[in-house]
Each structure stands twice: as structure tokens, then as C-alpha cells.
Amino acid sequence: MNRPTALTALTALTLTTLLTTTAAGSSTAAPAARVQKVLVIGIDGALLSKIQAFNTPALKGLISSGSASPTTLYAQPFAPTLSGPGWATIATGVWPDKHKVKSNSWGTGTNLTQYPDFLTRLERSRPELSTYAIADWTPLTTNSAGQAIFTDEVQRKVTLDGDALGWAAADAKIATDAAAYLKDSGPDASFVYFGNVDIAGHSCGAKGACYRTAVEQTDKHIATLLSAVRARPTYANEDWTYLVTADHGHTDSGGHGGSSVAERSSFIIRSGPGTTPGTPAIAPKNVDIAAIVLSRFGVAADLDGQVLPTSGDPFDSLVGSLQARADETGVPADVKGWTHTTPAGWTIDNSAMGTGGVREWQGWSFTTDDFWTRAAPNQSRESNVRARGVFAVADSDEWSDKTRSGLFNSKLTSPAHDVTGAANATLTFSSHYLKSGAETASVLVSFDGATPTPILTYTTDAIAKLERLNIPVPTGARTAKLTWSLTKGDNDWYWSIDNPQLTKN
């Protein structure tokens, strides 16, 4: 919690870069050690589409030097699209079923002690780092039950009361305090929050003039912060990462909490070292903010968030194969988000499938959150938070919404994995399954082409679950294929899986 020096703030990442550069012999002298700094800016209720449409030169500068991507949140019954769950997710790097902030007025019933904010994690792992949080929505930084989203372990924490001060005035005070502190003290990691955009959204709606005014004023505050950073005497020796995000969206007429696309809307703007310029093919999610911050300082934590969300998921390879709607009516015609094309080596067996039905969901399909949740909102598809990018679904419910005969019987089978010499293998995948009726949802394994045997059959719901299954490997077996089978499916819910990985052990 001491003030850092340039040397103590040196990160493992910088060291790696330094050693690599030196080993490659590309320069005659090792470059000076660069100090890592991260500034996370939260804009309550901001919409990326409006930031892009309005006069926002500071934010557009961050976008053009880095990346911007929209993302979508959960909805009820998982959690409402409110500030409490939204900011807790961003701060902790885990989804609401873990941090358990599910409203705007929480007491002691959360898991914020188990899943602290990213600044607190930095203080605990690397106490020499300096941290800073400032906000005018008071539950972020104060809570009578000791359950503020940002704990008292944050080195400098400033709480302003937007309701008491007036939100525009409170945001202006935040900009003044943050600019001075960033310039003079240069905290290693900061969270700076602006609340007035959300207040404007409630007042005049996302289509209203006051919302535009608030977004553009917030952009001016952000410009002030960026200027303050650039004015630091040691700026030339510092690498600043900027992350900008929101806790939820707003409807055109104002409001949030529900499951509409506008209310579930969030975004991540990222600029600085490690940012891949342009729009990412597989967008990061709000839980990734904390993971990215911690990674800049070489701090590991068991989070839902990931630094590189695409790593190794075979289904994400299908992003270029996604098509616009065929039989679906609820999805806009310009949203591409389904395919029956399989990743290399994967197969789908629809030989026992009924005929007809909604074409998108005839047997196992590959889809995205944006497409799948628009196809049928408010049926818990929004709770599938641990799937990312492209994922697989067996959606007998949506399939049944057009004339069909027979039942949903479809099997999705992986390529053969090498299990030579292993006594056991571990299968991991994210799973989102709602049980109803007489269907059977099973995972089966086949060694060396033998008849598949079940290793998991669901008897109850699996909501946004990460499955981890130990599979004994028979002596002498060389290959294993996995099958996800949904049989006797009717007009009764669905199963989604994502990121299947088999490892020998």
C-alpha cells in the first residue's frame, strides 16, 4: 500500500518483454523498464451505439487506438440488468451466481468477501501497488454492512453522493479529483465511475436529448483524465491500459432491469498494451475486465473472466460460417448467428431426427448469445453466461415452433482425442440445460470406436454450469470420442454446451 517506485511497479509482463527483446538481440541496449498502469472507467447506463453516434472524441480516440466491442448481460431469473449486479460483475470478475449481488440494495448475503474487487486483489497480492477508486453511486464504495463492491483495502477511496450533490455536479467533482490524483500520484490501478448518464437515461430515455448531453459531458470528463495522465512527468516511461465499460444499457424511453437487448447491452472499450486493434471476432465479456486488470500486474485469480476469451474453443472457429435467420422471426434479418456447419472433425448425427420444424434448430446447431436469445427472449437463454462466442445448442423447444413430425433426436460427436497411456482423462465444458418432459440429455464416451457409454445423464437443470468430468481410460485405449446426445426432445426447453476440452491425466 506504499507509494510505488518505478522499480517496484515493474511487472512480470514487462520483464518478459525485456528479456525477449534482449535475447533476440534486436537492440544494442535493453530498453528502460516500463511501468504498467491501468485505469478502468465506468459509465453507468452507457450504450456503445450512442457513444459511437455522439460527439465523443476522447472515447473515440481510445477506440481508434484500441478496440471496442458490444457485449450482452444476463437477465432474470439469473440477475436483473441493474447497477448492483452489473458493477459487482465488472469489479469481481465473476457472474452474479457467484458474487450474489442481485439487486441495488444488498446487505450481508453476498459473496463479495470470497470474490473481492480487482483493486483489493491487487492490494493483497502486491501490496506495493497503489490503488484508487472514486464513485458517486454510494453502494460502490460504502455499505453499512461492510459489503461495498470496492473494499476499504483500496488505498485511496473517495465516495461522493450523487443524489445529494446533483449527479452532473458530482461527476464534475469526480473528474477534478481523479485528474489531480492521476496526474500527481499516478495510482497503478484505478476505478473511476461516472453516474450521470444513467440518471439522464431514466430522465429522458436513451433517445432523449438529455442522454446525449450527459454522454458528451462524460466524454469531456474522460478527456480531462486522459490529459492529466499525459501530463505526468514520468509518462514517457509508463504504459497505460484504459478500459471503459457499463453496468447495463437503457431503453429508448429510459429504464433497465429487464431482458430487452437494449437493457442487456454493455461494451468494453480497451486501449493500451496487449490490446489487439479493431473489433474482436469473439468479444470479451464484462467479467473479463477484472481478469485483464490483474493480468497487467501478473496477479492470478480463479475468475469467470479470461484475458483471451477465444483460447482453444473449437466452436469459435465457426464465427465466419454464421448465417442470417432462415425460419426464425424474432431475430433481425441482419443478425448472423447460426449454422449447422461443424468444426473440423466434429459430426452431427440426425438420423433419428423428426422432420420439419424450425430450420435453425433441426438437430444440434451452433449459435451466438445475440441470435439465440433474440429468437426466444425471457426463457432463461440469457442465463447462459458461461458460453462465449459461438456455442452449440440442441433446442427442441424452438425447433418445435413450426410444423414438424417426430421428436428431437440428435447427437454431436467430437473428433478422436489421443488418450494413449493415460489412466484418466478430464472433460470440461460449459453447460446450460433446462430439464422438462421425457427427453434424455447425456454425455457419452467411446474408446477406439467401441459402443459409446454414458458418463453423465442430467436428471435436473444445469444453469450456466461448468462441468468437469473425470473419465477412467481403459488399459490400452488410444483414442476417445465424446458425444452430446439429446433424445426424445419435445416442445420443452433446450441444452447448450460450449468450449469442450479433454485433457489426459
Ligand SMILES: [Zn+2]
Ligand atoms: Zn439506472
